Amino acid sequence: MQPPQFDDREAAERVATPGISVGLVWTAFGGEVQFVEATSMAGKGELHLTGQLGDVIKESAQIALTWVRARATDLKLAAADESNLLEGRDVHIHFPAGATPKDGPSAGVTLVTALVSLFSQKRVRADTAMTGEMTLRGLVLPxxxxxxxxxxxxxxxxxxxxLPERNLKDLAEVPAAVLGSLEILLAKRMEDVLEQAFEDGWLWKQHSKL
Structure with a gap:
């Protein structure tokens, strides 16, 4: 049985609040759009994950949270003297469609984007989806x-x-008519993803030396 399909109106409704990003994953059904939802609540600095997730995707979530916490000041998510984003609160990340098993590293950039959206209270663009693995240093891998x-x-x-910059060669397999209807944005680092994922960009050049 094919999974339910989303349309652009549903995407717009689902990312209407901060903390939600739109990812692209591969499952037994083929390619799918996968929403990632992040929220925070009073707690002890713990990370909670739900959505029938495998070990690799759980590790991706931990890496994503570690990177965002390490870059909190650079990202303007916290003042220099308040760099602990999890002080007194927990983070819960959920992958909807809980009946579908999910694993693999390609949600890394989507996870970071959802977390940055949550902590900044800036909404992610509803017309934009992403895929890519991320290292602890913020490099985007194919x-x-x-x-x-x-x-x-x-x-x-x-x-x-x-997409990861190193996946550029894979676009040759995509029908020209489909490519012609999409804007493809290539990312080398996580900062590139954030610059493209938000409506008015992430003004890195003003406050970050890369």
Whole structure:
């Protein structure tokens, strides 16, 4: 049975609040759009994950949170003297469609984007989806299933897709008509992803020396 498909109106509704980003994943059904939802609550600085997740994707979430916490001041998510984002609170990350098992590293950039959105209270662009693995240093690594993921984005009315720069060669497999309807944005570092994922960009050049 095919999973339910989303359209651009649903994407707009689901990212209407901060803390939600739109990812592209590969499953047994092929490429799919996958929303990632992050929220925080009073707690002891713990990370909670739900959505029938495998070990690799759980590790990706931990890496994402560590990177965001380490860059909190640079990202303007906290003042220099308040750099602990988790002081007195927990973070809960949920992958909807809990009946579908999920694993793999390609949600790394989507996880970071959801967390930055949560802590900054800035909404992610509803017309933009992304995929990519991320290292602890913030490098964006290539992932598989690019053709299927882009086709899924196209089916769901997504207009912009953020991909790892090293996946550029994989675009040759995507039908020209589909590519022509999308804006493909290439990312080398996590900062590149954030610059493209938010409506008015992330003004890195003003407050970060890369």
């Amino acid at each position: 992932v598989g299933g690019i053709k299927d993921k882009i086709l899924a984005a196209h089916r769901c009315g997504i207009k912009r897709v953020i």
